Amino acid sequence: MIDLHDIKKSFGDVHVLKGISLHVDSKEQCVILGSSGSGKSTLLYILGTLDKASSGQILIDQKDLGKMNDEQLALFRNENIGFVFQFHFLLPSITCEQNILLPPRISGKSLAPYKELTEMLAKYLGVTHCLKKYPYQISGGEQQRINIIRALILKPAILLCDEPTGNLDSKNSQKVVSLLKDLSLELGSTLIVVTHDQKVASQFSRKITIEDGQLIS
Numbered sequence: 001m002i003d004l005h006d007i008k009k010s011f012g013d014v015h016v017l018k019g020i021s022l023h024v025d026s027k028e029q030c031v032i033l034g035s036s037g038s039g040k041s042t043l044l045y046i047l048g049t050l051d052k053a054s055s056g057q058i059l060i061d062q063k064d065l066g067k068m069n070d071e072q073l074a075l076f077r078n079e080n081i082g083f084v085f086q087f088h089f090l091l092p093s094i095t096c097e098q099n100i101l102l103p104p105r106i107s108g109k110s111l112a113p114y115k116e117l118t119e120m121l122a123k124y125l126g127v128t129h130c131l132k133k134y135p136y137q138i139s140g141g142e143q144q145r146i147n148i149i150r151a152l153i154l155k156p157a158i159l160l161c162d163e164p165t166g167n168l169d170s171k172n173s174q175k176v177v178s179l180l181k182d183l184s185l186e187l188g189s190t191l192i193v194v195t196h197d198q199k200v201a202s203q204f205s206r207k208i209t210i211e212d213g214q215l216i217s
């Protein structure tokens with residue numbers, strides 16, 4: 001479903017990704033483990049179409065992303081890819097529920113079914129009481145869970161998570177990873193998590209290691 005062929009990425013003469021090839025099946029769950037600076041975020045941005053590779057090919061569902069223009073990529077991204085990043089950016093001036101409903105709003109979809117899904121996911125994650133509040137009125141852990149709901153609201157084919165547990169203690173980080181796995185399974189999404197945290201990685205049966213811009217397992 002996701003196929004990377006010899007992806008390279010350089011910033012000027014700094015070679016960050018040095019030829020990455022990877023196949024991830026539809027609905028698979030995997031973790032990419034690597035130390036800080038190994039190229040994890042760069043790889044995830046390229047996978048998420050937020051940045052372009054210097055060379056190499058990315059196919060998602062046999063569609064060659066390199067052949068899409070920016071407008072096509074933006075549409076593809078909104079419809080197919082959910083992002084959970086360590087520094088979650090909920091818009092401060094609207095409620096959590098309105099934040100969650102942004103992706104369907106941007107797609108011009110009718111909101112009623114998404115409100116229903118929001119309520120279901122909020123109940124599942126224990127943040128029903130947060131929906132009508134503004135982001136500043138809830139805790140960091142609650143914001144993180146709202147962010148996860150927003151990432152999942154369009155039932156993305158692919159869920160990409162960059163250090164999703166970066167600012168959580170180990171008990172909560174284990175919980176968040178379990179939730180990501182359970183929800184991806186339930187919604188039929190492919191899950192890719194990148195982390196430097198060995199404990200997070202141990203929660204996955206498929207573990208890929210990145211070192212200095214290359215996959216080594």
Ligand code: ADP
Nearest residue numbers: 011014016034035036037038039040041042043
């Ligand atoms: P990780 O997420 O594994 O910590 P990154 O992918 O963020 O690593 O970064 C890998 C390397 O690429 C680092 O050395 C970083 O400084 C460099 N890098 C990342 N983005 C840029 C950029 N926009 N310009 C220059 N260098 C960058």
Ligand code: MG
Nearest residue numbers: 040041042162
């Ligand atoms: Mg990073």
